[in-house]
Amino acid sequence: MSLLMAHASAKADELAEIQARGQLKCAVYSDVPPFSAPDPTTRQLVGMDVDLCAALAKQMGLPVELVPTSVEARIAIIATGRADVLIANLAYTKTRGNQIQFSDPYYVAKEMLVVKKVNEDKTRADFKGKRISATKGSTSEQSIYLAGAKALTFQDTASAFLALEQNKAVGFVTNTMTGIKLISQAKKDGVELAMIKEPMALEPIGVGMKKDEPALLAQVNAGLKAMEDQGTIDAIWNKWIGPGTEYHMVREEKVQPLSSLKFEPLE
Structure with missing residues (x-):
């Protein structure tokens, strides 16, 4: 009987557990601005992903507990159950x-x-x-192969960017936000750079959860849709990375099913 009870417990609905606990544990970066990083004055985590966590928890009728994590540990923190959801600029890939x-x-x-x-x-x-x-081992590197080009990789972004400036490469791949900042910095040094209009690859960003939890997935998707309809996501976006910030990012796509996007997933 105890084995049956243990199996039932292992298969328990995570959403029900979250509601019984009365708190949503949301994993965010420990120090990756503008997504989540300590405020210099208060030392409290602030950023776009922190605000999204709070807004999602509010939609679920729960207070939020932030669980700091790193880029390297962000998948494991969900897979091991140390957090209920992960909001850390997480791009969908086949492996993830x-x-x-x-x-x-x-x-x-x-x-x-x-x-x-x-x-x-x-x-x-x-x-x-x-x-x-591109940076070695990154999705940026993967996108180079998708385009049929030759990848020249480096351990860090600065070195990969320098290869373009020194004409060792005809281009440098990175995300839009980093690209905008680097182009701006180069201009101050008298180097004129730009981004071509066509993306090298698309990376849908979503909330991460443990697999095989349909009730939690449905609740999170419903919460995101409500946040979209209320203008909450746009407001958070504009506050942290929008046109009025140093990142000058325009939010073009709205909340939509992953299946409706036409893109080639990276590995």
């Missing part, structure tokens, strides 16, 4: 999709190609077979 389940994406990040200004009107196809730099 096998490890945890994803909510409907609330925005779509893009891997973008940064080039010398003279090449900004070229298309992704124009760089087939060309040497493009």
Whole structure:
């Protein structure tokens, strides 16, 4: 009998457990601004993902407990049950999709190609077979292979970016936010760079949860849809990374099922 009870407990509905506990444990970065990082004055975590956690918990009628994590540990923190949900700028990939389940994406990040200004009107196809730099082991590197180009990889972003500036590569791939900041910095140094319009790859960003928890998934998706309809996600976006911030990011896609997006998932 005890074995049957243990099995039933192991298969318990996580949403019911969260509601019984009366608190949503939401994993966020420990120090990755503007998503989640300590406020210099209060030392409390603040950022876009922190606000999204609070808004989602509110939709679920629960207080939120933030669980700090790192980029490396963010999947494990969900898989091991140390947090209920993960909001940490998490992009859907095939590997991650096998490890945890994803909510409907609330925005779509893009891997973008940064080039010398003279090449900004070229298309992704124009760089087939060309040497493009990226950080080693990143989704940026994966997107280079998707485009049929040759990857020149480095251990850090600064080195990969320098390869473009020094003409060791014809382009450098990174996310839109980083690309905008680096282009701005280069301009101050007298180097004119730009991003081509066509993304190298699309990365839907969603909330991560443990697999095989349909009730929790449905509740999170319903919460995100309500946050979308109420303008909450737009307000949080604009506060932290919107056009009026240093990141100048425009939110183009709304909350929608992952299946409705036309994209080639990265590994």
